[in-house]
Amino acid sequence: RAKTSDKGGYEVFASGMHLQVVQRFQLEADLRRGLERQEFQLHYQPIVSLATGRIVGFEALVRWRHPQEGLVFPAAFIPVAEETGLIVALGQWILQEACQQLRHWQDQFPSDPPLMISINLSGCQFAQPDLAARIEKILHTNGLDGHSVKLEITETVAMKDVESTIGLLLQLRSLNLRLSIDDFGTGYSSLSYLHRFPVDTLKVDRSFVSRMSDTSEDATIVQTITMLGHTLGMDVIAEGVETAAQRTKLQALNCEYGQGYLFSKPLDPEGATALLAAQFQPWGTRYLTN
Ligand code: C2E
Ligand code: MG
Ligand code: MG
Ligand code: MG
Numbered sequence: 656r657a658k659t660s661d662k663g664g665y666e667v668f669a670s671g672m673h674l675q676v677v678q679r680f681q682l683e684a685d686l687r688r689g690l691e692r693q694e695f696q697l698h699y700q701p702i703v704s705l706a707t708g709r710i711v712g713f714e715a716l717v718r719w720r721h722p723q724e725g726l727v728f729p730a731a732f733i734p735v736a737e738e739t740g741l742i743v744a745l746g747q748w749i750l751q752e753a754c755q756q757l758r759h760w761q762d763q764f765p766s767d768p769p770l771m772i773s774i775n776l777s778g779c780q781f782a783q784p785d786l787a788a789r790i791e792k793i794l795h796t797n798g799l800d801g802h803s804v805k806l807e808i809t810e811t812v813a814m815k816d817v818e819s820t821i822g823l824l825l826q827l828r829s830l831n832l833r834l835s836i837d838d839f840g841t842g843y844s845s846l847s848y849l850h851r852f853p854v855d856t857l858k859v860d861r862s863f864v865s866r867m868s869d870t871s872e873d874a875t876i877v878q879t880i881t882m883l884g885h886t887l888g889m890d891v892i893a894e895g896v897e898t899a900a901q902r903t904k905l906q907a908l909n910c911e912y913g914q915g916y917l918f919s920k921p922l923d924p925e926g927a928t929a930l931l932a933a934q935f936q937p938w939g940t941r942y943l944t945n
Pocket of ligand 1: 715716717728729749775838894895896897914915
């Protein structure tokens with residue numbers, strides 16, 4: 656019989672566990688149903704050239720329009736989607752949806768170079784043996800050049816199994832796709848491997864950017880990451896740019912691109928299209944200068 660008499664600790668612990676398990680199963684069932692009922696939606700956050708303020712593309716960020724909970728953010732469901740393998744189906748939908756949206760934007764707002772889309776890949780998706788074939792099909796269906804689609808994998812995922820990462824990245828590269836390392840600086844990177852990854856872009860994690868103005872030490876970290884990226888022939892995107900002061904510092908460090916609330920929060924497709932319409936209006940351009 657359970658040891659409930661001592662201090663009642665076990666009982667509390669047990670019911671806490673029970674609650675967690677029930678909640679997790681509930682979430683898993685909800686996720687499945689949400690996928691079937693198409694409750695997911697992509698929001699898009701502009702990626703801006705720091706020098707010109709011009710939108711060069713968007714990062715696609717998934718949202719869940721939950722019938723009871725309202726708008727649910729990825730931190731609340733991506734981990735369970737990964738544990739249950741549901742991320743593969745969800746990720747496939749995300750790739751299709753983002754590429755279809757990019758097709759529309761490139762048609763509506765032609766530019767040279769063309770607008771780009773960045774798509775986050777989870778570790779499970781990255782490990783799928785047929786990932787490249789799936790993406791190739793999606794590119795073909797939407798008449799997209801791989802060069803306007805950028806895949807983001809986190810530093811942690813990339814470093815898990817370096818040799819297989821390099822193989823997978825080369826495969827994706829052969830489709831002309833662009834690649835980027837996300838949340839750089841939060842994981843453990845070995846510099847001797849980083850230079851072997853065939854990636855185009857480093858994304859400096861928001862945590863460093865947000866502390867840039869507080870201490871000179873964090874400004875130095877951003878500077879070091881930016882220089883590292885440039886030395887390896889990559890361009891650099893700063894995430895989480897929230898203030899004009901951060902933007903000015905980043906520009907002084909020759910960081911090429913910024914993404915953050917200073918420019919825009921992630922927007923629904925209509926909102927993102929409206930931003931583009933303002934930038935591409937024929938009677939003049941309005942860039943996101945602040
Ligand atoms: P991430 O890829 O690093 O995405 C950037 C996150 O920072 C987004 O959060 C974005 O809304 C937030 N952000 C951008 N600018 C600012 C800012 O100025 N200030 C602050 N405080 N936050 C800012 P979000 O959309 O909640 O996504 C969180 C994470 O969930 C993403 O981090 C990514 O790892 C994951 N995720 C999002 N969408 C997808 C997806 O479609 N597939 C996969 N596998 N993961 C996704
Ligand atoms: Mg990302
Ligand atoms: Mg990121
Ligand atoms: Mg991040």
